Amino acid sequence: MYIVILGAGKIGLPITKSLLNINHEVTLIDHNPTLCEKIDDELGNITVTGNGIDPYILDKAGLKRAEIFISTTKYDHINLLACQLVQNQFESTQTISIINNPQYLKLFDILGISSNINLTSLILETLHKKISQQSYLDQLVTLPDINNSKIIKIIIKENLLLENNNLSKITIPEDSQILLIITNEGIIELPTDQQNIEVGTQIIALTTTQSENQLIQKLQGESHNNE
């Protein structure tokens, strides 16, 4: 199958490598000539350098014979426009778009982007599979509005508010949930009431745009610094 991918970033490049490994033909479009050169050196001559929302570049990448176009940039408005250009000019090509911000899911659906991938949903789905045997999942799936939810990582700093270094001492916002704890040793653990939290511990949490800051402040105090 011939597939064209836009964006050689953290998502586009691994997808390209995976597809090449299972013998698909792939062309990767990116605006960064240095990056494209490096990828060509590693994977063969598979890149087209240029602006992925320029019809000329899409044509040059061989969209006429592509079965699938995947837009993977970190900008949702670029992903949308790229998919719409492809749908408009190359009607037989299926379009798939990464949606970085879940608030745009509805818009992409309304506009008929033939398929889309929401990162937050994907992570949640993976978590669901990984911990499906845990009763903890029951709490996770009750979160009401996925479109308004986001996953954040909080690194515990020195001036943390965790009295006795224990998660049970903290009251977090009702619409937020601590999903995973990554210890200083890099061990991934499910949270428990007696969880020991040290400086440097990473907390992966599901929250909403409204409660994000409140959650960070609860875990880190006023000098919050999330990633």
Next chain:
Amino acid sequence: MTLPNKTESSTQKILIAGETSISVNIANDLSNSSYEIIFVSESIDTLQKLPETKISEGHIKAINTDITNINSFEKHIVEDVDIFLALTNSDSMNGFMCQIMKHIHNIPITVCVIENANYLELYNNLGIKTINRTSLMIESITNSLN
């Protein structure tokens, strides 16, 4: 493109998203024509370029916000808006804003300024009215030469 005429019985409310001096000038001109103007921008600097008298007299309402942020956007801003004008410097962002305004906030007429003529057909197919500033400039230069 000609904007619908304002009549005494139906005031046309125009929402403008801008970040350039041109967008400020357009807002100013349209407010002279008695349209009700709401000007939104993420840039405080841009908002400060709007004429103070027009703001104090209520002809232009200036709001500092990101209108592409659907979740936190205050819905009352788009209530009863008849026309949305996307006047940023980015063709892709202008088109994106128009599609949010059209499909999420149900504004009936959306207009975006574009520089790249390649997007004309697509945006027209999507029901977005376009103003191609490159074509306007070429037309103006050609006319002045004649």
